[in-house]
Amino acid sequence: MALSQDIDLGAEPGAHGWFGFDDTAIMHLCPHARCRLAAVHADQFPVDADLVGRLLRRQLPAYAQLPMRRVASGGTVNAVFRLGRDLSVRLPLTADGVGSVLLESRWLPRLAPLLPVAVPGVVFTGEPSDGFPFPWAVHRWLDGRPLVEGRAPDAVVRAVARFVDTFRSIDLPDAPPAHRSTPLAAVDAEARAAFESLRSFDEEIDVDAVVSTWARVTAVPYDEAQRRWIHSDLMPSNLLAANGRLGAVLDFGTVGIGDPAVDLIPAWNLCTPRSREIFRNHVDSDDLTWERGRGWAMSMAAVQLPYYRDTNPIISANARWVLRQVLTD
Structure with a gap:
């Protein structure tokens, strides 16, 4: 897939952003002391930074050296990693999430110009490889804080x-x-x-x-x-x-x-x-x-x-x- 040419390959990411919750926010939301953002599906595929690095080196080597960290996420479909300052990597947790990756890759570029706020820009759609069985995607990072119930201005x-x-x-x-x-x-x-x-x-x-x-x-x-x-x-x-x-x-x-x-x-x-x-x-x-x-x-x-x-x-x-x-x- 052709890459966007205006990516800023920035430095170390900040603390918050797309799906970003810090540990204090997570514990405030959770009424059970043992509760953490753990595996949420019995059939969840194990994903870590090493896997993401291998996928990038094989399919998107120009970005493989960017700093990367997993984002604490309330999402249930994808694991999200921040890549550099301006990108995110999204990997389906289960086979049920594959359709979402492909749907976004097809429709986000067509929907974005019609909407009144920013939406993710699809930079790259990857193929299964290096032991990961699903398509995956790189999107543009969007800054901001996720909303929380009862606190929206x-x-x-x-x-x-x-x-x-x-x-x-x-x-x-x-x-x-x-x-x-x-x-x-x-x-x-x-x-x-x-x-x-x-x-x-x-x-x-x-x-x-x-x-x-x-x-x-x-x-x-x-x-x-x-x-x-x-x-x-x-x-x-x-x-x-x-x-x-x-x-x-x-x-x-x-x-x-x-x-x-x-x-x-x-x-x-x-x-x-x-x-x-x-x-x-x-x-x-x-x-x-x-x-x-x-x-x-x-x-x-x-x-x-x-x-x-x-x-x-x-x-x-x-x-x-x-x-x-x-x-x-």
Whole structure:
């Protein structure tokens, strides 16, 4: 793949950036003393700096001597390494992540000019080699701090709403189905099983109220003629803030055509009740779409919390937040 020619091969990276959380932030988010950012999947492929170095030396030797470090990440699809000052290396953790790498390589260059904030620039897409069985990618590094639930400035909330509306207005042909492209009712059985599993954990969540709310939102009608381009994974850790503003949006491996309600999930995974009103006032949404958005936020959180409870403090803390916020209005 042809490389971009304007990369600045900078020196030692700073402490934060794309998916960057320091240890203090990680421990603040995790309610279990033993919890760290550990392996999150049973079939996770082992990845370390030595492997990344071998891949670079074989396929991208001009960048193989740059300083590199693994980034503490709330992500669950890719291991992320910062390479020099201006690049990141992304390697799928499992075979399920391969599609995301290839989807981003195809669509990010086409989507980027149409969006109101910075998004990752694809510099190189690598092939399986040196014992690593999956495609991998080098992207441009984007500076900023990942957002955290309940702490987004009003200006950022408004900018997220603008991003959602802009994404829906995209009219690129041959769009793939989004990762969450089915009607909400299609995930009913999985979500209900996840809700019930929460009863076995020591969590301060009103499961009966969650189940009752879920029954209401899954009854909301959906016409597939409403389908639009959506990002499909607007988690706070995929949103970077810089200087009090929304600086970038990350992780486009789930994009495609789907229910526009899916991209309303920041109303519950990011916002407080007060900032949720700001978000709603600045995003284009009718009442039915809003309620389906609540349902999508619930379904994601219900699956995430039991799965990542002991392995990913960032995702599990956000899931707890969502399952409380969806009951507040």
